[in-house]
Amino acid sequence: MASGKAVDAVYHVEIPKAARKLRELFYCAHYIHSHLAHFYALAGPDFVVGPDADPAKRNILGVIEKVGLEIGGAVIKNRAYAQKIQEMIGGKATHPVCNLPGGVSKPLTEEERKKIEEMGKSFIEISKFSLKLFDDLILGNKTYKELITGNTYRHETYYMGTVDEHNNLNLYDGYVRVVNQRGEEFAKFKAQDYLSHIGEHVEPWSYLKFPYLKKVGWKGLTDGPESGIYRVNSLARLNTTDGLPTPLAQEAYKKMYEVLGEKPSHATLAFHWARIVELMYASERLMELIGDPEITNKEVRTIPTATPTEGVGCVEAPRGTLFHHYLTDEEGMVTKVNLIVATGHNNGPICMSVKKAAQSLIKKFQVKEGLLNMVEMAFRAYDPCFACATHTLPGQMPLEVRIYDSEKNLWQRLKR
């Protein structure tokens, strides 16, 4: 979607309103698909089954055992619905082919609209259930609540997200907004100005760059107001908004901050909670869009006439703010590309979170049981995609913990 918007900008073309709405509709379905998988298949095992549970049980099968087969079926069904909607609008669900310079390739028919509307009702129900499940199983458990709000998984950083003109959340378009550790607005800019605000630090030991706020500067892997490190993804998005523009999501958003006791929240594990608040927002927004009479308007493309040059596209990907920046020749052939992907923004924070979790779990040669999983929880909260972020493809997660003594002698090695 970011690439589609970047191409619009390269061709200097405004897309028709219906096209914009169709893209946003597609995107809501994409969020639902992504967030459902993350909550139930990836985060769920940590919280629903438990961080110290037997690894054989700490997976989606263990989650289903605990929450019931019916819910498992509902998760699979709703993911399939979300996939179907993406396919209807995008041609393909995983690699959509609908975006063209100036709009989308086809309008939505009334028959398709009705089908999506029917499926959308189910999204609201699974979102309600997921929020309740979080309440019952996680907030109702003192240990889990302490884990979320405690110091092991906490970093006070800047936050970045996309908002509309009223500073409400928007996943598809608007202004990129940055707030500081106290929640005050630090910057608000249009995507095309991203280079004035974001620098990309390089370390020789990583393929992945370390974006930072230029106006604060790179001070290394450290948090606080003096460090340009910022975070993106679900909690960062909610931290940068003044509210959510749909009723049930707004209610869940208010409750989340009341329980966390601070806004912005600096609790890394609260990214999971924010994700299901967003699940509700995406479900409600999908229903708003599908009920909009303009969604079936046939005018879905403005044919570009200008000579292509340069453009920036930006959206809120499920894992965070995503920038695509292309330069082209006069025939539209790309000559230069810069991408800052969600996991790239979070690279510094992920390193910091892993370090802090490890430090708090290893004391005086005692390695706490479940260390591998507790460290993994630190970076799983960001739902990272290292394959995208490093531009390498295997996407492996060969987790290994090496513990050294004070003289840097390898003392213990733990791996999966």
Next chain:
Amino acid sequence: MKTLILGLGNPILRDDGVGIKVAREIGRRVDSPWVEVIEACTGGLDLLELIRGYARVVIVDSIQIRGRRPGEIFLLHLNDLKTTIRLSSPHDVNLATAMELGRKLGLPLPQEIKIYAIQGEDVFTFDEECSPAVEKAISQIAEEIMQEEGWSKKLERPIAQA
């Protein structure tokens, strides 16, 4: 009940897309109402929705095994895949886990899943064509799979009874 030929891979990632191309080729040659072809660039939980309702599923995908010849075919079963990289992806579960979940949920899953894995030479370069050795072998691979499955002639009845 039908058989699904499921071509998996990324069609813009050189040999990673060979499964899709072979499945497409088989679909072109097999003319039967009992056989359907789906091309997909997905894995894990999404596969459950694709394969539900079919009696048999024949997956065609690419693989990389050290020291093997590009275009070589391997016949695998679900248990062989329990340690694929999908297992360790932070985004999804692997096929074996997804199948176990589907069975627990009582989904109508296939009685049999066969996986034809084709040795790729290069699965990391962006390209819509396979590498020459693999591209050249696509037609032969399709024929070998069809012979193995007994589809080398036009089908008039369900695979299960063929």
